[in-house]
Amino acid sequence: MPRVALRDIHKRFGSTEALRGANLELAPGEIHAVLGENGAGKSTLVRALYGLVRPDRGEILIDGVPREISTPRRALELGIGLVHQHFMLVPALTVAENLLLGEPLPAFLRRAELRARAREILELYDLGLDPDAPADSLAVAERQRLEIVRALARGVGVLILDEPTAVLAPSEAAALLSLLPRLRERGTTVLFISHKLAEITAVCDRVTVLRAGRSVATRPVAGLAAAELGRWMVGEALPPPGSPPAMAAGAPALRLQDLRVPGLGGIDLELRAGEVLAIAGIDGNGQGPLEEVLAGVLPIGSGTLEVLRPPLAVLSGDRQRTGLVLDLSIGENLALSEAAGAGRERLYRYGFLRSSELQRVARESIARFEIRGAPDLQARALSGGNQQKLCVARALGGEPRVLVAVNPTRGLDVAATAAVREELRERARAGAAVLLISTDLDEVLELGTRVCVLFRGRLTAVEPERRTRERIGELMLGLGGA
Amino acid sequence: MDAIGVALLLATLRLSVPLAIAAMGELVAERAGVLNIGIEGMMLAGAFAAFAVGATTGSVGLALAAGMLAGAALAALFALFVIGRNSDPIVCGMAINVLALGVTGSAYRVLLPAGASTLTSPVMPEVAPGVNGFVLVTALQVATVVLFLSRTRWGLAVRAVGESAEAAHAQGVRVLRTRWAATIFGGVCAGLAGSSLVLWLTDTFVEGMTSGRGFIALALVLFGGYRPGRIVLGALLFGGASALQFRLQARGVEIPYNLLLMTPYVLTLVVLTLFAGRAKGPADLARPFVARE
Numbered sequence: 199m200p201r202v203a204l205r206d207i208h209k210r211f212g213s214t215e216a217l218r219g220a221n222l223e224l225a226p227g228e229i230h231a232v233l234g235e236n237g238a239g240k241s242t243l244v245r246a247l248y249g250l251v252r253p254d255r256g257e258i259l260i261d262g263v264p265r266e267i268s269t270p271r272r273a274l275e276l277g278i279g280l281v282h283q284h285f286m287l288v289p290a291l292t293v294a295e296n297l298l299l300g301e302p303l304p305a306f307l308r309r310a311e312l313r314a315r316a317r318e319i320l321e322l323y324d325l326g327l328d329p330d331a332p333a334d335s336l337a338v339a340e341r342q343r344l345e346i347v348r349a350l351a352r353g354v355g356v357l358i359l360d361e362p363t364a365v366l367a368p369s370e371a372a373a374l375l376s377l378l379p380r381l382r383e384r385g386t387t388v389l390f391i392s393h394k395l396a397e398i399t400a401v402c403d404r405v406t407v408l409r410a411g412r413s414v415a416t417r418p419v420a421g422l423a424a425a426e427l428g429r430w431m432v433g434e435a436l437p438p439p440g441s442p443p444a445m446a447a448g449a450p451a452l453r454l455q456d457l458r459v460p461g462l463g464g465i466d467l468e469l470r471a472g473e474v475l476a477i478a479g480i481d482g483n484g485q486g487p488l489e490e491v492l493a494g495v496l497p498i499g500s501g502t503l504e505v506l507r508p509p510l511a512v513l514s515g516d517r518q519r520t521g522l523v524l525d526l527s528i529g530e531n532l533a534l535s536e537a538a539g540a541g542r543e544r545l546y547r548y549g550f551l552r553s554s555e556l557q558r559v560a561r562e563s564i565a566r567f568e569i570r571g572a573p574d575l576q577a578r579a580l581s582g583g584n585q586q587k588l589c590v591a592r593a594l595g596g597e598p599r600v601l602v603a604v605n606p607t608r609g610l611d612v613a614a615t616a617a618v619r620e621e622l623r624e625r626a627r628a629g630a631a632v633l634l635i636s637t638d639l640d641e642v643l644e645l646g647t648r649v650c651v652l653f654r655g656r657l658t659a660v661e662p663e664r665r666t667r668e669r670i671g672e673l674m675l676g677l678g679g680a
Numbered sequence: 681m682d683a684i685g686v687a688l689l690l691a692t693l694r695l696s697v698p699l700a701i702a703a704m705g706e707l708v709a710e711r712a713g714v715l716n717i718g719i720e721g722m723m724l725a726g727a728f729a730a731f732a733v734g735a736t737t738g739s740v741g742l743a744l745a746a747g748m749l750a751g752a753a754l755a756a757l758f759a760l761f762v763i764g765r766n767s768d769p770i771v772c773g774m775a776i777n778v779l780a781l782g783v784t785g786s787a788y789r790v791l792l793p794a795g796a797s798t799l800t801s802p803v804m805p806e807v808a809p810g811v812n813g814f815v816l817v818t819a820l821q822v823a824t825v826v827l828f829l830s831r832t833r834w835g836l837a838v839r840a841v842g843e844s845a846e847a848a849h850a851q852g853v854r855v856l857r858t859r860w861a862a863t864i865f866g867g868v869c870a871g872l873a874g875s876s877l878v879l880w881l882t883d884t885f886v887e888g889m890t891s892g893r894g895f896i897a898l899a900l901v902l903f904g905g906y907r908p909g910r911i912v913l914g915a916l917l918f919g920g921a922s923a924l925q926f927r928l929q930a931r932g933v934e935i936p937y938n939l940l941l942m943t944p945y946v947l948t949l950v951v952l953t954l955f956a957g958r959a960k961g962p963a964d965l966a967r968p969f970v971a972r973e
């Protein structure tokens with residue numbers, strides 16, 4: 199008997215049909231992957247299982263018994279846990295409070311006791327976080343790891359992970375992946391959503407493919423190659439990875455000299471037109487401050503920052519917090535663009551926003567980046583990957599001559615990832631200077647004309663002759679002595 | 681301390697107590713994410729209920745109970761719309777204020793037809809020489825709220841729900857129930873604050889007698905940066921300045937009286953803004969919450 203069965207689930211949001219007959223069966227103690235393009239309905243499906251979405255039709259069976267799961271509380275009672283695709287911590291509460299929120303706690307809380315319990319859990323999963331730190335002071339990857347640990351600590355029987363590795367560095371992702379078979383041994387059933395095909399072939403037992411809200415098929419993973427999986431999902435062969443723009447001696451476009459802010463200790467860097475300078479590194483090593491100081495959000499502590507070829511655009515690494523205004527529409531988010539490019543003058547006349555023009559620009563971006571949504575749709579209602587595409591569209595919309603892209607393909611499906619990477623290469627070839635800050639090694643190698651590594655707030659250049667995954671991986675962990 | 685000093689201190693306490701009680705109640709509601717603009721009306725309803733019951737039964741205990749019950753009832757009405765149906769809290773709060781003003785006014789006239797001799801309510805007794813029962817009640821209430829918010833499981837739920845209802849909900853915290861409870865608590869406190877106006881400050885009821893005290897309490901929460909210590913300090917400051925101002929007016933000091941009337945407001949505002957720093961309110965304050973899409 200399946201541990202969990204979702205039968206013929208339908209869900210419509212306004213005019214969007216997110217699910218149109220999705221079926222999913224999880225066998226007891228298996229690791230089951232769900233694969234599908236951005237907006238295929240993966241998150242909606244698991245949110246229905248977790249009591250966050252009310253299906254219009256269909257039924258949910260837990261251990262063969264039909265259940266109405268109306269709240270996450272009910273889901274947790276039934277032993278189902280979900281790690282969300284997006285930040286689901288209470289920002290103002292501490293790590294310890296977030297970790298223990300919703301757990302059975304004594305009526306009166308003692309700080310020391312809470313801290314000790316939290317520390318115990320954190321240590322068990324080897325997560326070196328300060329229990330008293332507020333959750334919103336954590337880097338994206340740290341938050342994600344905290345949420346994973348929180349779900350594990352609850353000891354649920356069915357663990358749903360919605361793109362848990364999207365924000366993790368390769369080493370962290372590997373650690374998480376190695377944990378899954380151990381959970382399986384304990385009898386835990388895992389539902390694993392990811393766009394990274396290699397991860398699925400590495401640890402999953404079976405995979406279900408979702409296409410436009412419908413489940414197309416479920417197959418065992420054994421014997422399936424990543425490329426095959428990709429073809430199966432998209433319906434055609436994937437393009438081979440491209441190669442980085444060749445070394446070009448363009449004019450300097452961005453120069454940082456001994457730049458210091460809290461979290462960054464003396465960054466020297468010169469970015470030239472026509473190149474992609476890729477900065478690899480594990481989140482939390484200064485990526486946040488670097489992005490913020492380049493975006494002009496964080497004041498410069500000391501040193502200099504010169505933009506020699508404006509305009510500069512920043513593609514934020516945190517689409518929900520600093521990338522988008524989630525309550526505004528797609529069109530309005532596009533209009534917020536800081537890059538005073540050609541688009542901006544067109545959008546306003548005598549200082550007034552021209553809604554017809556806004557619609558046109560929005561439709562253009564939607565078509566070009568294949569965003570699944572209408573111009574008036576709230577950004578909040580987009581799937582994670584489509585929110586990401588919107589961020590990309592806006593950053594590129596102002597025709598920037600310096601582009602700072604932080605994890606530009608985070609959460610994108612295989613085809614969209616290839617398209618965005620090609621777009622960035624194209625921009626560089628056309629003379630833009632691109633600073634790529636990424637935790638994804640493949641991305642760094644595929645795009646970077648030059649590669650650097652950011653570790654503990656310091657930048658180390660990777661020697662061109664030693665440009666390998668291993669070497670960069672070492673430097674990312676601070677092991678690159680010689 | 682001389683007689684004038686003692687009198688001034690007493691007056692300060694009498695004027696601060698209603699503000700402190702109401703503000704601490706509002707603090708709990710707002711920490712849970714509910715912006716209750718209706719505490720002015722809930723105070724007024726509490727004042728009237730305490731007066732009516734106190735004057736007819738002569739019992740302070742019953743008067744207090746009635747005052748708190750009236751506050752709770754209005755808070756429940758408010759919650760029904762704001763929490764239950766995601767109506768706009770500002771509109772609903774103002775509606776509560778108008779409703780309370782109208783209903784208490786008419787009810788007072790029914791209770792006390794024109795020409796009838798005035799009714800008086802009993803007064804709150806002292807618990808120690810010079811210490812009115814309400815001072816003790818306030819001290820207990822403030823301490824309870826402080827401990828509740830920072831040291832109990834429910835306080836954690838209240839804070840979580842006010843900061844991010846969505847995230848708290850996803851962890852199994854009962855968002856709506858928590859918000860309901862916090863709102864009712866705020867209403868009970870407002871009712872209690874209103875009762876103190878009748879049972880201590882005066883011994884009678886006057887139409888619209890809260891005269892903006894509910895709004896002052898709201899402002900104290902905001903300008904006190906959601907911190908209990910500062911909120912109580914603000915209440916004392918406002919009460920003290922008001923007491924001083926009354927005394928100066930009675931003495932006939934050569935300052936235009938409207939300028940004097942202004943001082944408590946200006947002083948409290950200036951002091952609290954200077955010292956409040958950049959405290960952030962609950963992130964999900966007054967934001968509607970949908971449990972299941």
Ligand SMILES: Nc1ncnc2c1ncn2[C@@H]1O[C@H](COP(=O)(O)OP(=O)(O)OP(=O)(O)O)[C@@H](O)[C@H]1O
Pocket residue numbers: 211212214215216234235236237238239240241242243283570571578579580581582583584609611973
């Ligand atoms: N609350 C909502 N209101 C309106 N539309 C919604 C809402 N939630 C999801 N949708 C739509 O439903 C569709 C499926 O979204 P879903 O988040 O399930 O996709 P997904 O498969 O998880 O994609 P991704 O890989 O990008 O995370 C999308 O088109 C999305 O815009």
Ligand SMILES: [Mg+2]
Pocket residue numbers: 240241242283360581582583
């Ligand atoms: Mg998703």
